[in-house]
Amino acid sequence: MLIDSHCHLDYFTETERPAVLARAAAAGVGEMVTIGTSLAQSQQAVAMAAAAANVWACVGVHPHNAGGEGGVPAAETIAALTVHPKVIGIGESGLDYFYDKAPRDVQAANFAAHIRAAQLTDLPLAIHARDADEDIASMLEAAYAERPFSFLLHCFSSGRGLAERALAIGGYVSFSGILTFPKSDDLRAIARDVPADRVLVETDSPYLAPVPLRGKRNEPANTVHTARVLAGVLGLSEPALADLTSQNFRRLFTKAA
Template identity: 40%
Template sequence: MFDTHVNLHGEPFADDLEEVLERAREAGVTRFLAICDRFDNFESVLAIARSHEDIWCSAGVHPHHAKDFPDLTVETLIQAASNPEVVAMGETGLDFHYGYSAEDDQVTSLRKHISAARDTGLPLILHTREADELMADILEEEFQKGPFQPLLHCYTGGPELAQRALSLGAYVSVSGILSFKSAKEVRAVIADVPIERIILETDCPYLAPVPMRGRRNEPAYLAHVAEALATLKDMPVDEIKRITDENAVRLFAKVTQQ
């Protein structure tokens, strides 16, 4: 399995990161994608990737922090992508639930990331919350300027954004939320996403799947995400693991170029 979204550089894993990674490997996780949430954390995220042969990373600014990096440039993101360990742009996107950054700041940051993804050919990791229509509009508008590869990360949005993004060739990643009893709407949307476009993630240390809810999430729990998807798609779990791993390697093609 490929855990395509792990947050490893913060305090939750400061004391036992190597033990966490070893448990994940024993559970069948063979690749990890460490996510950059703030550009001032990029060097820390990159250092983790450089020190582990099975970890790669992204470069970007989460929409919560868009206001903190008004001077971020497309060129800076492109330069970050020149590192062989960097295989994706983001996490970027739109989050109007918390409003930590103003809408204009989020949109500006998102468009910079799209430009960098288009220029580098790297996948664009997208976070969307309570902004489905605007996100779909921006993706379609930007696609007219030139193609890029969207990834709807930890998807909890509605069916319209999912289908509009899929029409642009997007992939969709599912997390432990898929296993939550309350996530009926999420399961209904993912049921209509072709298995060839789905990848797995934990988004650790957040969103621990059933039966681990209430604990710190970690990559070893990715198997439970696979089980939830297997139940939803009525497929053998080993087949789910194989297909989603192949999907992830195809999406993050740079991991096989090293």
């Protein structure tokens, strides 16, 4: 069984979601995590997870939304959303200097609040990193030195330096459909060097449909395509890769064990 460790089920309508879940199950994707991007949307994610046995949720504020909904949330406010049994992590949060939809100092304050929430709850933090490798790594290292916490670099497409610095403090790395793109040789080389016990797979659907589905709306069933490529990169059979990434998922997201 595969687990899609990061998707956005709220982008599918209430009418569409049953078929999306059915196609995932038919493809061998037995579980998935739907991700929060704002406080209000995080509550929707919790409701979707509560309504489906094989769906989990993370709660948090995406860097694009940092500073909205009344400003940067307190860590305690984020942590309070995790009391539901289907909430297994914090996020996604992080830094995005490519789109810069929120001021960078506000993004940093938002990210720091999420790190603190992860420390308060002992739940892993799903991290969005785009064109901000140095600041992401520095914030993680400083916070980890104060109080260790678990985290996942989701939809990894950053440089080797961020991967190595994150792995050095116990981080996990998740690969999306980007791994399957023809020009992703450097990313596949990084994936090859990630310790086997720290790697996960995801779709980030409805974005980033993998080869051979480029240009189409992505969905959790398509985890299989990324898993197939990752299996080849790591020299594993597809069933072995599914077992490995599922074990890693349970080790990281202990509340889903």
